[in-house]
Amino acid sequence: MKELLRVENLSVDFQKEKGFIRAIDNISFEVYPGETVCIVGESGSGKSVTSLSIMRLLEYENGKIANGEILFNDQNLVEMSQEQMRQVRGNDISIIFQEPMTALNPVFTIGKQLIESIVSHKHVPKKVAWEQACELLALVGINDVNVRMKQYPHELSGGMRQRVMIAIALACNPKLLIADEPTTALDVTIESQILTLLNDLKNKVHMSIVLITHDMGVAAEVADRIVVMYAGKIVEQGTVYQIFDEPTHPYTKGLLQSIPNESGPREERLYSIKGNIPSLSQLPAGCRFHPRCEYATEQCKKSEPDLVVGNNRKVACWNFERVINDKVEQ
């Protein structure tokens, strides 16, 4: 099957006072039609920047694509003008953000914000757009749509607002939906509702989803494939089973060990990866993860490992064989 989205050697720079900082360094991944790809990693690993660069919204936030290609249906989004890109946004590719409380414009009604999305890509009369908007709200599980359409964002709860955001994103039947930590700001019951909703919608409208999360639990629930990012690089990539059953990168392994174990004794301290993610301006030499890595060797301090492809998965670690052999007791 041909891929829907192909990110090829993408590097992204951010303008800071002292020049540019590389937020994403040479990443590549694909998304196939109908597939859910999860990008996981700690805060600061470049997940959100990746999503903003696919949407080309980086330019509005002092970022720029330094290198690489983003091929969507064989069109290179990197070469598009903002005007061309405008026709892709919200139409072919949509995004939902992690802050439902602030992501909707406070001074416009839900209806207006939904209809605006529809009419900016489809030439339909206002009345038809209104009906479509109502259908969308019903689709994302909102009741009393006629009342909701006339309400303002502040009259809705966080979970409701995220549903509205999803409705806006789905307005033009996008082929790809990017969900940037869509449930981080919501409480747990709402979180599972939203994830279930996304999964159902994916099957209903046949779209692909790129879900960005720092929560391995969320990834386990919805992902077909997982991309693990660390400090602006992809460190491991594979199917959800490969990643969860047999992590080959020490960082992935650490992330999995950090998931609280429901059946374990409560006194047991939760595992956490030692140290912190490095600042992008002070990246360590060699492998970016080596200062925090249990498997680090002299080689790791000196040179950076490339992504090695094998068995339909990729890993960037000098010692992945040792990691595999060192089975975790889970």
Added chain:
Amino acid sequence: MLQFAIKRLGQSIVLILIVTMITFFLMNLAPGGPSSMMRMDATEEERAAISEQLGLDDPIPIRYGKWLIDAMQGDLGLSLSSGQEVTDRILERFPFTLQLTMWTIVLSIIFGVLFGIISATNRNTWKDHTINFGSVIGLSVPSFWLAIMMILLFSVQLKWLPSSGVGEGSLLDQFKASIMPVVILSTATLPTIVRFTRSSMLEVITQNYIRTSRAKGIKERTVIYSHALRNALIPVISIIGVLIPRLLSGAVIVESVFGWPGMGRLIVEAAQSRDYNLVMGVTVIVTVLVVVCNFIVDIIYSKVDPRVKNMG
């Protein structure tokens, strides 16, 4: 809404009472009085007779009480210096000030908001720097100096515009006469609106909902002029609500330089001639204007920002 209006009315009455009381006492504490403004050769007896006739011999609180009772019945008294009704004297001047205010505020809002947006959306470019520089100049150049310079250039040298008065006869003359006063008044109000719009806009365009609106694929023009501006205008509306009553109460310096018969000159004349009734009358009118403007601003506020439902 009704509850809000009633509450507002109550607050306004208290405010007007306090303002008039302070003005009344301060004015009477100032040395001299209407009688001291009489002809130099008036005798002591004549002065005393005038004072008694005007009721100026009563203690200040009693005179304030009397004035208040009359004022509450809509009678602001007679002007002590001209003998006309105070209301008439104010109504005679007010349209001229209103004319200046309207033009100034309309120009300031249109260009102020526009420059503010240009400045914010082109942050740290030459456009932004030029507009900022212009704003600083406009705010810091004293209006009397600018007025005199403009008169020298446009009236004396070029002879394009009249140097004073409201313009006799044709509408064109009236228009020409108001150009310079309006421009001078705008040099203070326009930069204020520019700066408020700019900073408010800069804050708004970093908000998440602006990113959302871009992500929806709507036109950048719609993002700025609809999504961002609507939010950015909320604080700008409140500053306009402050500027309008300030302009309506008259621009003393500009009106004096251009011989413009507005409220600003009226209050100066009234104070100089110790025309107690006239000063009080102008004070009441100005206070009411401030209150009314604030009330209108609050209503507009609640229309622009749906989060402000529970007014008051």
